[in-house]
Amino acid sequence: MNNVRNPDFIRAFGDNLKKLRAEKKISQEELANSSDIPISQIGRIERGEVNTTISTIYVISKALEIDIKELFDFPIK
Template sequence: MTNSTIKLLQENIKKFRKTKNLTQAKLSLLTNISKDYITAIECGKRTPSLKRLILIAQALEVDIRELFTPQN
């Protein structure tokens, strides 16, 4: 992934999480991904695998493609 794609991904995950009123801890519980890893994704320190992206998209109730689509 390019740097701009990673930045978009981290911004969208955080935005969708906040829109759903989910804390990082709650998203962690819903996805079975550690809170520290969720934090690292949102800060751009980790790039999630496809498997983890699918889990995150399901927990956020969005199509995985929306995680890579610029939001207004």
């Protein structure tokens, strides 16, 4: 079986999350509190260190008050 983990995609997702969060002027701590996700996990997602779950992505989109598809609106390398 091929390795399905794509580090470039995971990093690009994290970069996009960070950009969207900054545009909303929300700190990592505020996002963590409003999404009930540990701040350390938010940091790991933004740095592309973890391949996060779709459930976590859903909660983050709700906390940021954005459509979930915005989190995936970035160029894929």
